[in-house]
Amino acid sequence: MPDPDNVFSGSIPENYDRYMVPLIFEPYAADLAHRASALSPKRVLETAAGTGVVPRFLLPQLPADTVYIATDLSRPMLDFAASVLPDPRVRWQSADALDLPFDDGGFDVVLCQFGAMFFPDRVRAYRETLRVLAPGGVFLFSVWDDLDTNEFAAEVTDELAEMFPDDPPRFMARVPHGYHDIAQIERELRDAGFTRIGFDTVTAQSVAPSPLIAATAYCQGTPVRAEIEERDAGALQEATERAAARIASRYGEGEVRGRIQAHIITAST
Template sequence: MLEADKVFSGSIPENYDRYMVPLIFEPFATDLARRAGALSPSAVLEVAAGTGVVTRALAPKLPPGASYVVTDLNQPMLDYAASRQAPDGRIQWRQADALALPFENAAFDLVCCQFGAMFFPNRLSAYREAKRVLEPGGHFLFNVWDRIEENVFADDVTNALARIFPDDPPRFLARTPHGYHDKALIRSELEDAGFSQVVIETRAEQSRASSPRVPAVAYCQGTVLRTEIEARDPGKLDAATDYAASAIADRHGSGEVAAKIQAHIVMAVV
């Protein structure tokens, strides 16, 4: 992962929440919130919360006396998440680095994270931090995307942009969001960090959009892929988005479109 892959700023948070969340994140947020709620946690830490799609799904499932600390490395993403959340005295918003969590040992009984582990510069350090802040018997629940070939619109956009920029194709999606899909590696790193009872489930969902342009805008303008496109040609963002939309239309039709998305859901115990 490149350092720039972690920078979600400018208009990216708004476009991310407007386009990416309904396109690919909501089905897995609902799933993660269901699994988290079933554990009946009393002290929850969410890491890499992004624009708060899991927070919005999980908060209603927690008991009145629960505490819920929501964190992200990127303050603009966290600010946007807080702006979307209904007032809730149980929730505390805090900028935090997953590799150096500003919390005491054994402070939580659940740490959860939706599609954030792929962005950790040192996953083993992040996993050790998650274990440190969990009480004995506590759960670490997170998900990661499967390889890009199992996530069709992301693959379509990546291949389209490679045709526009053949000498230096933007590879953010394949490199980072879809770059941590080896289940044996995930299990090994969690066990090395001290977790036990590691269970990994692969789950497929459908990504749906009203038109081919929606996933094109979502990926090209609602992720760090935007930064990569503009770095290659500052004036080509709209043309690149249009080309990606055309590529999706060629493959999936010009009306409503749907395609497979797939992720791994991981549960580990302290």
């Protein structure tokens, strides 16, 4: 059975791209694309590519002969990504970041936006990344900082805890915001063989047209949906509306803005 924390199927890919991508992922995709383009790579691999937000920002900055392979475990996410970005330079390929089906030294840059938190064995994934990097290649990836520095995610998590006090949904704290300790990340990268490691903590704004859009993003565009429906199969809309009301009470009824924060890591040898 698939890990419920890693299930992005059904309507989740579409909702994820419609709501989550503009809400929290686009600012960091633009940042990662800027860092990657400065390296002038000819061969790029992306792991845990999701619905393909990074290449939307990066490909316009790269030469026409660039090879870009975007991988993910979730075929539904990749299929949606391919429908949104039908660029002939991109090959969308199902692949496990812990067991990459590529030759040694095949890429100048490996990218991973907010995927490392999902890896069941991060040291193994980092070793695989290092294996497929060419000499002098660079691994660029991002992870979310802790839940308290990401305001809408924290509000939704707190509201769901009030709604389900006996068994609060904890996906956001457990996975997306559960891998933020810089010392741990550096230790695991070094265990995998990386020797030059840099961190930037980047704060940005999460902007939604309304509290309901922000709440819908988290409650219906992530595995939080499965957590809600496991507890009460008919409670998804109520949970979404409660989360929206909580966000509105703190950030207003119209366009809402909240803080988001993440670590951007650069690793090489």
